[in-house]
Amino acid sequence: MAKENIRACSAEEIAAFLTANGEKAFRGKQVWQWIWQRGVTGFEEMTNLPKVTRQKLEEAFYFDRLHAERVQEASDGTRKTAWRTVDGEVVESVLIPGREKYTVCVSSQAGCKLGCKFCATGGLGFRRDLTRGEIFQQITAAREEAEARGSLLSNIVFMGMGEPLLNYGHVTGAIGRVTAEDGLGMSPYRITISTAGLPEGIRRLADEGTRCNLAVSLHSAKDSVRSALMPVNKAYPLKALAESLKYFVERTGTRPTLEYLLLRGINDSPEDAKALAVYCRQFPVKINLIEYNETGHPDFHRSPERNRDEFIRYLEGCNMVVNLRHSKGKDIDAACGQLAGKV
Ligand code: SAH
Ligand code: SF4
Numbered sequence: 001m002a003k004e005n006i007r008a009c010s011a012e013e014i015a016a017f018l019t020a021n022g023e024k025a026f027r028g029k030q031v032w033q034w035i036w037q038r039g040v041t042g043f044e045e046m047t048n049l050p051k052v053t054r055q056k057l058e059e060a061f062y063f064d065r066l067h068a069e070r071v072q073e074a075s076d077g078t079r080k081t082a083w084r085t086v087d088g089e090v091v092e093s094v095l096i097p098g099r100e101k102y103t104v105c106v107s108s109q110a111g112c113k114l115g116c117k118f119c120a121t122g123g124l125g126f127r128r129d130l131t132r133g134e135i136f137q138q139i140t141a142a143r144e145e146a147e148a149r150g151s152l153l154s155n156i157v158f159m160g161m162g163e164p165l166l167n168y169g170h171v172t173g174a175i176g177r178v179t180a181e182d183g184l185g186m187s188p189y190r191i192t193i194s195t196a197g198l199p200e201g202i203r204r205l206a207d208e209g210t211r212c213n214l215a216v217s218l219h220s221a222k223d224s225v226r227s228a229l230m231p232v233n234k235a236y237p238l239k240a241l242a243e244s245l246k247y248f249v250e251r252t253g254t255r256p257t258l259e260y261l262l263l264r265g266i267n268d269s270p271e272d273a274k275a276l277a278v279y280c281r282q283f284p285v286k287i288n289l290i291e292y293n294e295t296g297h298p299d300f301h302r303s304p305e306r307n308r309d310e311f312i313r314y315l316e317g318c319n320m321v322v323n324l325r326h327s328k329g330k331d332i333d334a335a336c337g338q339l340a341g342k343v
Pocket of ligand 2: 112115123160162196217
C-alpha cells in the first residue's frame with residue numbers, strides 16, 4: 001500500500017490510525033505536537049514514542065519534507081534557502097533581518113501561473129502548488145535560524161514564489177497551523193498574504209474572517225499599463241479589484257496595503273501618481289512603494305531617485321500613508337521577485 005503524507009492528515013486521522021494499530025489514544029496527540037509544534041520532519045525525531053510505534057508510523061506514512069539544497073547569505077545577513085521537494089521541485093525562501101526581529105518571505109507555489117512581465121518567478125511558468133507541510137516547514141526552518149542567531153522570527157510574508165490565493169487551501173492550512181494554540185502559536189497579525197489581486201480569493205479571505213494582513217500588488221492604477229505588466233488584470237481589471245477590496249475592508253475592518261513597484265518610464269510619472277491617488281480614494285489603504293530589483297529583463301529598470309521622490313511627494317501631498325521599501329539581500333538575488341530557483 002502507498003504511504004500517506006502525514007502532514008496532510010488531520011489529528012483525528014492520525015489518532016484513528018494509532019488506535020486501530022493497538023496504540024494508546026494519547027499517542028495521537030504526541031505525534032500531532034511533534035509535527036506542528038516542534039516542527040519535526042521525521043519519525044525518528046519523535047523521541048518520546050516507543051520504537052515500535054515509530055516503526056508503525058514509518059510503514060504507513062511519509063513526510064513531504066523539504067531538503068535544503070543551497071543556502072546563500074548576503075552581507076546584510078539576509079539568507080536565502082533553495083529547497084528541493086521530495087518530487088524534485090525547487091522553491092526558495094528568504095530570511096530577512098530587521099531592526100530587532102526577523103521576517104521570513106515564503107513561497108506558496110513552485111513557479112507561478114500569472115506570468116507578470118517584470119517578475120523572475122513569472123518567467124518560470126507553473127510547476128505545482130506547495131502543500132501545507134512544505135509551506136509550514138519554510139516557516140519553522142526560519143524560526144530555528146532566527147533563534148540560532150539569538151533573535152526571534154516575528155513576521156511571515158507570502159511574497160516568495162507563487163500566488164498564494166491560487167493555492168488557497170494549503171496556504172490557509174499552513175497559516176492555521178502557524179497560528180493555532182497547538183501549533184506555533186504565532187499571531188495572524190504578523191502574517192501578510194500578498195496577491196496579484198484575485199477578487200474571488202480576496203472575498204473568500206474576508207468571508208472566512210481572516211485576521212492576516214492583505215497586500216495587493218497593484219503596480220499601476222491604469223488598466224492599460226497594469227494589463228501590460230500583469231496579464232491577470234485582463235481577467236480582473238482595476239474596478240473588479242477595487243470592489244473586492246471595499247468588501248474586504250467592510251468585512252474585516254483592516255486596511256490592505258497596495259504594493260507599487262516603481263518602474264522607470266512605465267508607471268513612475270506624476271500622472272501615474274495621480275491615478276494611484278484617485279484609485280485609493282475608494283477605500284482606506286497603505287501604500288508600499290517598492291524599488292525594482294533588476295532581473296536582467298531589458299524592458300524593466302528601477303526608477304531614478306528623482307522620479308521616485310516626486311512620486312512620494314505627490315502621494316504625501318494627498319495625505320496618503322506611503323512607505324518606501326528598500327530591498328535587502330541584493331548580492332544574492334534574494335529580493336522579492338528574484339526568486340527563481342536557480343539551482
Ligand atoms: N504572487 C504574489 C506574491 C509573490 S510576488 C504577488 O504578486 O503579490 C511578491 C511581490 O514581489 C509582489 O509585489 C511582486 O510584484 C514583487 N516583485 C516581483 N518581481 C519583483 C522585482 N524584480 N523587484 C521587486 N519586486 C518584485
Ligand atoms: Fe506570480 Fe506574483 Fe510573480 Fe506575478 S509577481 S508572476 S503573481 S509571483
